[in-house]
Amino acid sequence: MALRVIEVTADPKSSANDLMAIISPDVSLTTKILKIANSPFYGLTREISSLQHAVTVLGFKEIRNLVISTVAFDSFKNIKQGGRFDINKFWKHSFYCALAAKAIAVDLKIKSNELFVAGLVHDIGKLAMFITFPSEFMMQLEIMSPLKIKYTAFEGEKDVFGMTHDEVGMRLLKKWMFPESLINAVGYHHHPQEADNKSHFPIIVHVADILTHIHEMQEEDEEGEYTNTELFYGDAIELAQSFGIDWNLLDLSRLQQTLKENIKNEAETIKLFF
Structure with a gap:
């Protein structure tokens, strides 16, 4: 998924719908993106209520960064x-x-x-x-x-x-x-x-x-x-x-x-x- 997100965000012809089509089937990842987007980390004055809203407000590159961060570490989440x-x-x-x-x-x-x-x-x-x-x-x-x-x-x-x-x-x-x-x-x-x-x-x-x-x-x-x-x-x-x-x-x-x-x-x- 991270690879597909990287490819889409690097393509100037891609749209917000293309990006959401990749991420939205993963409910867990979508939820995590929304939680982080609404955290003090970004300090936004209004609530991000949907993935589409997150893409619009944060932009392609920022969504890509969130996906890379979460997916990379989720790959190792079961380490004891x-x-x-x-x-x-x-x-x-x-x-x-x-x-x-x-x-x-x-x-x-x-x-x-x-x-x-x-x-x-x-x-x-x-x-x-x-x-x-x-x-x-x-x-x-x-x-x-x-x-x-x-x-x-x-x-x-x-x-x-x-x-x-x-x-x-x-x-x-x-x-x-x-x-x-x-x-x-x-x-x-x-x-x-x-x-x-x-x-x-x-x-x-x-x-x-x-x-x-x-x-x-x-x-x-x-x-x-x-x-x-x-x-x-x-x-x-x-x-x-x-x-x-x-x-x-x-x-x-x-x-x-x-x-x-x-x-x-x-x-x-x-x-x-x-």
Whole structure:
């Protein structure tokens, strides 16, 4: 269904009826789209009462983004808790990163909602690895568990799997024929310097991921060990400059605060996505 939605929304000859014909037979998906459309996430002043109304008000691309988000994660909804792999924490991290990516996009005055999706699916390769090789995945978590700085933990995947979750996610989204912008955001979110700097998606998701990890570490850190965020911000600022984004420490501190506020404001929305 997601593939058909992507095809229809990419075709300039398609109509709202073409899009609704694909989605409307799936009552569960239609209901979820309407719930999200009416949530504080969009902040609309009037109620969205039907799928047709949602398509009219939100537009083709936004409906596409909602379908991609929900279908991608519904594909993995039956994953059970697995030892050190806390699936609930995974969903929360994905949603927080999506909020961070959207906040950055708004700050840079570029279209934000597709970047929300990019943040939402950035770690989807981890789910594929966990499902396919659960023992090896848990082994990798055990190896990396002594590290308190979670953002570097992905490096241990190379030793166990021969590839990292961003590479797996990129291959998966290519197979699913996702838009190129989302494929690149997922595939290069740990090394945006290797991506084409004409697109801001990889660097935005990269920084969103850093902001999210900092937020999570600050929540868990009782001794204030990670309060000095300059350690994390320095590389992000340097990388962003290579993409033509002129950030400084104050900018990232401000975005960090925005993320914290958005997480609080969207506490109920996460339940609609997952």
